[in-house]
Amino acid sequence: MKNKSESITKYQLLFMILQTQIGVGVLGLPYSVHKVSKSDGWISVIIAGLVVQLMIFIIWSLVRKYPGETIYGIAEQITGKFFGKFIGAIYILYAIVISTLILVLFQDILKLWVLPNTPKWVIMFLMVFASLYLVKERVRVIARFYLFVTSMIPFLIILTFISFPEVAEYRYLFPIGQAGAMKILLGAHSVLISMLGFEMLLLLSKYVDASDRSIFKFVSIANGTTTAIYIFLTMISYVVFSPKEIEIVPQPVLYMLKAITFKIVERIDLLFLSIWIVIVTTSLMSYLLFASKGLAHFLKKEEHKKAAYVLAIPVYLLALIPQDKFQVEQISTYIGYASYLFIAILPIVLWMLSSITSRNSKRR
Amino acid sequence: MKKILLGIILPLLLLTGCWDQHLIKxxxxxxxxxxxxxxxxxxxxxxxxxxxxxxxxxxxxxxxxxxxxxxxxxxxxxxxxxxxxxxxxxxxxxxxxxxxxxxxxxxxxxxxxxxxxxxxxxxxxxxxxxxxxxxxxxxxxxxxxxxxxxxxxxxxxxxxxxxxxxxxxxxxxxxxxxxxxxxxxxxxxxxxxxxxxxxxxxxxxxxxxxxxxxxxxxDVEDSTLLLLLMNKKNKIVRIVRKVHNDKELDIENYVTIHVSKSQSKMTVNTTNRNIDSVSFDVKLKTNIVEYPADNLGSKKEIDKISKKLSKTLTKDMNEMIKKLQEANSDPLGIGRELIAFHPEVWNKLDWRKDYPTIPIKAKVQVKIGENGIIN
Amino acid sequence: MKRRRYPKQIKSKSKQSMNSYQTQLNTTKQPFFEELDQNIKFIKDSFFNADDVEFRTFTFNEKKCAILYLSTLVNKEVMNEFVIKPLQDAQSGNIAETINTAQVDHSYDLMKIVRGMIEGQCAIFTEGNEYAYLVNVFLTKFRNISEPTNEYVIRGSHEGFIESLQTNIYLLRKRIENPNLFMKYVTIGKTTNTKIAIMYIKDLADPQLVKTIEDRLNYIDTDAIQTPGYIEEFIEDYPLSPFPQVLNTERPDRATANLMEGRIVLLMEGSPTVIVLPITFFSFYQSPDDYNSRWLVGTFLRAIRLASFLIAIGLPAIYIALVSFNLEVIPVELVFSVKNSLEFIPFPPLLEAFIMQLTLELLKEASVRLPSPISQTIGIVGGLVVGTAVVQANLISNVMLIVVAITAVASFVVPSNEMTTTVRILGFPLMIMASLFGFVGIVFGLMILLMHMCKLEPFGHPYFAPFAPFHLQDFKDTVIRLPRWLMNTRPLDAKPQHLRQEWPSRGWKKDEE
CATH class of the missing domain: 3.30.420 (Nucleotidyltransferase; domain 5)
Incomplete structure (x- = not known):
C-alpha cells in the first residue's frame, strides 16, 4: 500500500511536524501571550502544549484507521463522495489561507527588521519561489530537506542562550499565577496559532513507514519539543524585559538579541532572523504541500507537481492584497478561531462517524 | 515555461535595483x-x-x-x-x-x-x-x-x-x-x-x-558601595578608608583593600501586610593592597582592621542608602522584590511616596584574606 | 572536433556510402573470396588503399600465404621474431601451432579481419583457405606510469592512470587481487570504436545500478567518444545542475577505494581519467591523504575542506551584504578600517567583486595552458603587479582583494578540479542575491542550493548523503574521519550488497592484556 519511494521514516515525520509547528509565530509569541496572560504566559504555553497533545491524539486515532489514506481520502470514505469532497475542499482552503497568512506575517517582519524599502511583491516572490522549488518534489525529498534544516534549531537555542544578558531579572516572573486562571487559559488560545502544524499528521500519516504507536510517539515528541522551545523563549523574554516594556516590543526575542554584542558579530538578531527565514519557509512549504496534495487527490493524481504550481498563484496573489498591520492581526485572530474547526472539530466528527459506521458494518 | 518565467523575472530583479542598499562608503x-x-x-x-x-x-x-x-x-x-x-x-x-x-x-x-x-x-x-x-x-x-x-x-x-x-x-x-x-x-x-x-x-x-x-x-565612593550592595562587582574594587587616627604621618592612617569576593543579600521583613524594614547583609572578602602602618603578621591586628573597616563601611553604606531614599530612587530593586514575593504588601503601598520612609539598613562584614607579599 | 566533421567532408554521394560503411564494418559479415589476391584487395580497399597497409607473401605448406598488417600499429620486431620467423623456419605444419604468441584467432569473416587489423593485429591469409588467422602483435607506445599532476598527495601511492586502458585495468587488478573484480568491455562511438571498460566488484555493487549504467551506456549512439566527459554528459541525470555528478580521478588508489565501497568505475581507452559513480557530494572532499595521516589530522583536514566550501561560495556574498546592507554587523574596531579602504572606490561592491573574481579566473585560465616558466610570469604580473596597482589606484579596495584571494584559495582546497570550478561559479549568483537583498538574499540563495542538493539523486543514489537522507553512522568517513577500525560498515549511499567491511581488527588488545 505504501509506495516505497514516497514513504518517509518516523524521524522524518518528527522533523516535518516540528518544522511546521515552529514558524512565523515564534518571534511574536512571548508578546502576544503577554497581552493576555501577562508574565504567566509561559504557563499558557504549557497548557497549549497539553491541549495540542490531546488534539494530536484525536487526529491520530482518526488516521490510524485509514493507513493508506490522507485526510482527503478519509473524508470521502467516511462521509461519502459529496461531503468528502466538500470537507477536502475546505481543508485545501484552510491550507491556502494559512499559507497566505504565513507569507504576509513573514513579509511584515522582514520589512520591519531588515528590508524596509524592498517592495513586498519581491520578498513574497522569493519566498514562494523557494518553497515551490521544493514542494513540487516527492514527499521524501521534502522530508530530507526538513531533517537537514532542523539541525539549525539548536543553533537558535544556543544563540539565545549565550546571549542571555546579564540584565536578566528573574523576579519579573513572580508572583506566579498573578494573571489568574481565566487569563492564563485565554492566553493558551493565543499560543495555539503558533502551535499549528501538527495537523500535518492528517496528510503525512499516509506516507509514514512506521507502526501506529511510533507515529503517535514521534508526533508527540515533536509537539513536546515545540512546547519546550516556546516555553524557553517565552521565559527568556519575560526575564529580560520588564512587564511594562514587553507591551511595546512585538518581537521580543529578536529585540533581545539585537542588544547583544559579541567580539566578532554585532546584531545577532540578523543571524537569528536568517535561520528563522528557513524555519518559516518550511512552514509555508508544509501548508502548500497540504493543499497541493489535496488538489492532486481531486484530480485523481498521485503527483502533486502541477497542483503545487497552480496553488502557489492564489497564495501569492492573496498575500499581495494590501492590508495594514491591524487588519493582519484581525485576520489572524479569525484564523485562530477557525483553526479549531480543522484541528479539532472536524477530526472529532469524522472519528465519531467512522466509529459508528464501522460498528454498523461489524454488526452486519 | 519555466525558462521563460525565469527569463522574465531575473532581469526584472536585476533592473529594479537594490532597494535597501546602503553603502558603507x-x-x-x-x-x-x-x-x-x-x-x-x-x-x-x-x-x-x-x-x-x-x-x-x-x-x-x-x-x-x-x-x-x-x-x-x-x-x-x-x-x-x-x-x-x-x-x-x-x-x-x-x-x-x-x-x-x-x-x-x-x-x-x-x-x-x-x-x-x-x-x-x-x-x-x-x-x-x-x-x-x-x-x-x-x-x-x-x-x-x-x-x-x-x-x-x-x-x-x-x-x-x-x-x-x-x-x-x-x-x-x-x-x-x-x-x-x-x-x-x-x-x-x-x-x-x-x-x-x-x-x-x-x-x-x-x-x-x-x-x-x-x-x-x-559620588565615586558611594557608587562603588551601591554596586557592591547590588551584587554588581566587576573585576576591580578598591576601597580606601581611614582605620587609625593616631599615626604620625596622615598617610599611615589609611588602608586600601581590594574586594575579591562580595555577596549581598536582601531581606524584606513584613508583618501583617505591612513592610517593617529592609535589611542588607553584605559580606566582603578582601585583600589588603596598601597599608603603610605594616605589622600585619598577627591575627589580632588583622581582626582589628577588619572590624574597624566593617564598622566604617556599614556607616558609609547606610549613609549612601539615605541618599538613595532622598533621591527617591530604588536601584536596589526593593520594589521589584515586593512585587514578586509580597504582592499583597506592594498593592497596599504607594511606592514613590512610601519608599523614602522605609527603614533600610545595611550591615557590612569585612574579611581580610591576603595582604600582599609583605606583612 | 575536426574529426567529427570527417564524414561530412566526403561529399553527398560518399557520405551515404561512408555511413553505410560504418555500420557495415560493425555489423555485416563478408565471407572470404576464393582467390588470395581478391582477399588482399578487399582488405586494401577496406582501408581505401592507405599507405600503411602493408603485406608480405611467403609460402607455407607449399601454399601461397600473405601476412597483412597496418605498419603503424604493429610491433614489427615482435612480428618478425614470433610470427614470420617460426613460419619460415617450419615451412610446413599448422599455422596456429607454429606461431609463438599467446593468442591466435581465426575468422571466416573478412570484416572481422579488418576490425582486428585496426586494433593492431596482423592477419595471415593462406591460398585457398576460407579463413585467416589474427595474431596480436600490437605496438604498445605509452608514457610511463607517473604521478597524476592534478591530484598530488603528500604520502601515498605515486602511481597514476595513463592513456592505456590495458595498463589502467592492470593498475586496478593489482590493487584488488580478487576474481570478484569484474570487468566488461563496451565499445562506443560508431567511428572511433572507443573501448570502454566497466569495472565493479561483483558481490558488492548494486545490481540495479549496474543495470542502469549498462543500459545508459548502450543508449549512447554517437560517432565519437573523445574524453570521459562525453560519457559523463551522456549518462548523467541532471544536465542543468551545476554539480558534477560523477567523480573523475587519475588516481588508482582513489578508484580502488571507491570500488571497495561498491561503486562503479568506467575506464576509457586513451584517457588517464576514470569515471567513478554514483558519487556523493562529500566524495569530492575525500583525498587518499586523509587515510595516510593520523585520523585526528584527517578529521581536521576534512573539516577545513568543508569549511572551505562554505567560504568559497559564501565569503564574497557575505562581504557584499556587510558593506552594502548591514554595516552595523561589522564590529566597531573593524568598521572604520573597512570604510577607509572603501572610501575612494568608484564601483559598487558587487561590481568590485565581479571584476576581481573574473580577473582571477582570467589569470587562472591564462596560466593553466602556458608552459610553466611563462605561467610564473603570469603569476607575478597578475598577483603582484595587478594586485598592488589596483589597490593603489583606488580601483579595488584592499579588503575586497583579501576576500577574493581567500575565496580563491578556499576553492582550490577541494581535491577535485570540477568541484573547484563549480564552487567558484556558485559564488556568483549568491553575490547577486547578496547585493539585492543582503543577508536575506544569501539565506534564500543557500536555501535553494540546499534544496537542490537534497533533490539530486544521480543514478538513483542520493547526492547529499549522509546529510539528506540523514545517516549518522556514515558521518564517520565524510564530515570527519574516524580511525579505520571504527569504520565497520560501508557508506549506505552506494547501496552496496553487503555493508560490513571491517571486523574487530584490534582484537589483539584483549589477547595482550
Whole structure:
C-alpha cells in the first residue's frame, strides 16, 4: 500500500511536524501571550502544549484507521463522495489561507527588521519561489530537506542562550499565577496559532513507514519539543524585559538579541532572523504541500507537481492584497478561531462517524 | 515555461535595483553623540563623525578625520534631519558607541530622547550612555584629549570605570526595562568636565534615576558601595578608608583593600501586610593592597582592621542608602522584590511616596584574606 | 572536433556510402573470396588503399600465404621474431601451432579481419583457405606510469592512470587481487570504436545500478567518444545542475577505494581519467591523504575542506551584504578600517567583486595552458603587479582583494578540479542575491542550493548523503574521519550488497592484556 519511494521514516515525520509547528509565530509569541496572560504566559504555553497533545491524539486515532489514506481520502470514505469532497475542499482552503497568512506575517517582519524599502511583491516572490522549488518534489525529498534544516534549531537555542544578558531579572516572573486562571487559559488560545502544524499528521500519516504507536510517539515528541522551545523563549523574554516594556516590543526575542554584542558579530538578531527565514519557509512549504496534495487527490493524481504550481498563484496573489498591520492581526485572530474547526472539530466528527459506521458494518 | 518565467523575472530583479542598499562608503558613521536642551524647548544635538580624507598614500584609502556637527530641532529625528542637510551622504547612528545627555534633559526624562534608537532596527542598542554635568556638547567640543579622539576617550573612560566597579555595566537597552519597571530604577554613569588644572572629563560617580528622570547623584565612593550592595562587582574594587587616627604621618592612617569576593543579600521583613524594614547583609572578602602602618603578621591586628573597616563601611553604606531614599530612587530593586514575593504588601503601598520612609539598613562584614607579599 | 566533421567532408554521394560503411564494418559479415589476391584487395580497399597497409607473401605448406598488417600499429620486431620467423623456419605444419604468441584467432569473416587489423593485429591469409588467422602483435607506445599532476598527495601511492586502458585495468587488478573484480568491455562511438571498460566488484555493487549504467551506456549512439566527459554528459541525470555528478580521478588508489565501497568505475581507452559513480557530494572532499595521516589530522583536514566550501561560495556574498546592507554587523574596531579602504572606490561592491573574481579566473585560465616558466610570469604580473596597482589606484579596495584571494584559495582546497570550478561559479549568483537583498538574499540563495542538493539523486543514489537522507553512522568517513577500525560498515549511499567491511581488527588488545 505504501509506495516505497514516497514513504518517509518516523524521524522524518518528527522533523516535518516540528518544522511546521515552529514558524512565523515564534518571534511574536512571548508578546502576544503577554497581552493576555501577562508574565504567566509561559504557563499558557504549557497548557497549549497539553491541549495540542490531546488534539494530536484525536487526529491520530482518526488516521490510524485509514493507513493508506490522507485526510482527503478519509473524508470521502467516511462521509461519502459529496461531503468528502466538500470537507477536502475546505481543508485545501484552510491550507491556502494559512499559507497566505504565513507569507504576509513573514513579509511584515522582514520589512520591519531588515528590508524596509524592498517592495513586498519581491520578498513574497522569493519566498514562494523557494518553497515551490521544493514542494513540487516527492514527499521524501521534502522530508530530507526538513531533517537537514532542523539541525539549525539548536543553533537558535544556543544563540539565545549565550546571549542571555546579564540584565536578566528573574523576579519579573513572580508572583506566579498573578494573571489568574481565566487569563492564563485565554492566553493558551493565543499560543495555539503558533502551535499549528501538527495537523500535518492528517496528510503525512499516509506516507509514514512506521507502526501506529511510533507515529503517535514521534508526533508527540515533536509537539513536546515545540512546547519546550516556546516555553524557553517565552521565559527568556519575560526575564529580560520588564512587564511594562514587553507591551511595546512585538518581537521580543529578536529585540533581545539585537542588544547583544559579541567580539566578532554585532546584531545577532540578523543571524537569528536568517535561520528563522528557513524555519518559516518550511512552514509555508508544509501548508502548500497540504493543499497541493489535496488538489492532486481531486484530480485523481498521485503527483502533486502541477497542483503545487497552480496553488502557489492564489497564495501569492492573496498575500499581495494590501492590508495594514491591524487588519493582519484581525485576520489572524479569525484564523485562530477557525483553526479549531480543522484541528479539532472536524477530526472529532469524522472519528465519531467512522466509529459508528464501522460498528454498523461489524454488526452486519 | 519555466525558462521563460525565469527569463522574465531575473532581469526584472536585476533592473529594479537594490532597494535597501546602503553603502558603507556613503555612510557618515557617528562615533559619539551628545544632547542638550536648546532654545525654545528645542533639542540641541551634536555628534562626532569619523570620516576620511584622501591621503594619496601608497596603500590606498585615506587618513582618519573627525568631523563635528551640531544642530537643533524639535525632536531627535528633526535634529538628525537638520544634520543630514549639513553633511554629505547619510548620517548613520548604527555604530555609535556613546550617547551623552545633559543633566537638564535627564531631569525631564530620558525615554523620549532614546525612543528613536529603540525604534530603529539598525541602531546600536549596545551603545553606552552617560549623564554630563552641564552641557554635554562641551565635552564633544574638546575634540581630543591628549592624543585620543574624544569618542574613543569617552568610551574608554566609561569602560575602565566599569571595570573598577564605579559605574554599572550598562547600555541603552539595559536601561530600557528599568524605565518601565515600577519596582526598580536605573543608575547611569555621571561625567564631569574639569577646566582646572587642565581640560579633561572625569567619571564622577553615578546619576540616580526615578524611572527615566534624574533625581540625584552619588559620588565615586558611594557608587562603588551601591554596586557592591547590588551584587554588581566587576573585576576591580578598591576601597580606601581611614582605620587609625593616631599615626604620625596622615598617610599611615589609611588602608586600601581590594574586594575579591562580595555577596549581598536582601531581606524584606513584613508583618501583617505591612513592610517593617529592609535589611542588607553584605559580606566582603578582601585583600589588603596598601597599608603603610605594616605589622600585619598577627591575627589580632588583622581582626582589628577588619572590624574597624566593617564598622566604617556599614556607616558609609547606610549613609549612601539615605541618599538613595532622598533621591527617591530604588536601584536596589526593593520594589521589584515586593512585587514578586509580597504582592499583597506592594498593592497596599504607594511606592514613590512610601519608599523614602522605609527603614533600610545595611550591615557590612569585612574579611581580610591576603595582604600582599609583605606583612 | 575536426574529426567529427570527417564524414561530412566526403561529399553527398560518399557520405551515404561512408555511413553505410560504418555500420557495415560493425555489423555485416563478408565471407572470404576464393582467390588470395581478391582477399588482399578487399582488405586494401577496406582501408581505401592507405599507405600503411602493408603485406608480405611467403609460402607455407607449399601454399601461397600473405601476412597483412597496418605498419603503424604493429610491433614489427615482435612480428618478425614470433610470427614470420617460426613460419619460415617450419615451412610446413599448422599455422596456429607454429606461431609463438599467446593468442591466435581465426575468422571466416573478412570484416572481422579488418576490425582486428585496426586494433593492431596482423592477419595471415593462406591460398585457398576460407579463413585467416589474427595474431596480436600490437605496438604498445605509452608514457610511463607517473604521478597524476592534478591530484598530488603528500604520502601515498605515486602511481597514476595513463592513456592505456590495458595498463589502467592492470593498475586496478593489482590493487584488488580478487576474481570478484569484474570487468566488461563496451565499445562506443560508431567511428572511433572507443573501448570502454566497466569495472565493479561483483558481490558488492548494486545490481540495479549496474543495470542502469549498462543500459545508459548502450543508449549512447554517437560517432565519437573523445574524453570521459562525453560519457559523463551522456549518462548523467541532471544536465542543468551545476554539480558534477560523477567523480573523475587519475588516481588508482582513489578508484580502488571507491570500488571497495561498491561503486562503479568506467575506464576509457586513451584517457588517464576514470569515471567513478554514483558519487556523493562529500566524495569530492575525500583525498587518499586523509587515510595516510593520523585520523585526528584527517578529521581536521576534512573539516577545513568543508569549511572551505562554505567560504568559497559564501565569503564574497557575505562581504557584499556587510558593506552594502548591514554595516552595523561589522564590529566597531573593524568598521572604520573597512570604510577607509572603501572610501575612494568608484564601483559598487558587487561590481568590485565581479571584476576581481573574473580577473582571477582570467589569470587562472591564462596560466593553466602556458608552459610553466611563462605561467610564473603570469603569476607575478597578475598577483603582484595587478594586485598592488589596483589597490593603489583606488580601483579595488584592499579588503575586497583579501576576500577574493581567500575565496580563491578556499576553492582550490577541494581535491577535485570540477568541484573547484563549480564552487567558484556558485559564488556568483549568491553575490547577486547578496547585493539585492543582503543577508536575506544569501539565506534564500543557500536555501535553494540546499534544496537542490537534497533533490539530486544521480543514478538513483542520493547526492547529499549522509546529510539528506540523514545517516549518522556514515558521518564517520565524510564530515570527519574516524580511525579505520571504527569504520565497520560501508557508506549506505552506494547501496552496496553487503555493508560490513571491517571486523574487530584490534582484537589483539584483549589477547595482550
Amino acid at each position: 556613503d555612510a557618515h558613521i557617528v562615533y559619539i553623540a551628545a544632547f542638550d536642551k536648546g532654545e525654545n524647548g528645542n533639542v540641541r544635538g551634536s555628534a562626532v563623525i569619523r570620516g576620511f580624507v584622501a591621503s594619496g598614500g601608497e596603500a590606498g584609502g585615506g587618513r582618519p578625520q573627525n568631523e563635528f556637527v551640531i544642530a537643533e530641532g524639535q525632536n531627535l529625528r528633526n535634529v538628525r534631519m537638520n544634520i543630514d542637510r549639513a553633511v554629505s551622504g547619510t548620517f548613520t547612528a548604527a555604530k555609535t558607541r556613546v550617547f551623552l545627555f545633559s543633566e537638564d534633559i535627564a531631569k525631564e526624562g530620558l525615554y523620549p530622547y532614546l525612543d528613536i534608537f529603540y525604534r530603529e532596527p539598525s541602531s546600536s542598542l549596545n551603545a553606552r550612555l552617560a549623564i554630563t554635568q552641564g552641557e554635554a556638547t562641551e565635552i564633544l567640543e574638546m575634540r581630543r584629549v591628549e592624543n585620543t579622539l574624544i569618542g574613543e576617550h569617552t568610551e574608554e573612560l566609561i569602560r575602565s570605570s566599569e571595570i573598577n566597579t564605579i559605574v554599572p555595566k550598562l547600555d541603552i537597552q539595559a536601561v530600557c526595562p528599568l524605565f518601565f519597571d515600577p519596582g526598580k530604577d536605573p543608575i547611569v554613569p555621571y561625567i564631569v568636565k574639569h577646566d582646572d588644572p587642565k581640560e579633561e572629563e572625569v567619571v564622577d560617580g553615578v546619576a540616580l534615576f526615578q524611572d527615566d528622570k534624574l533625581t540625584g547623584k552619588l
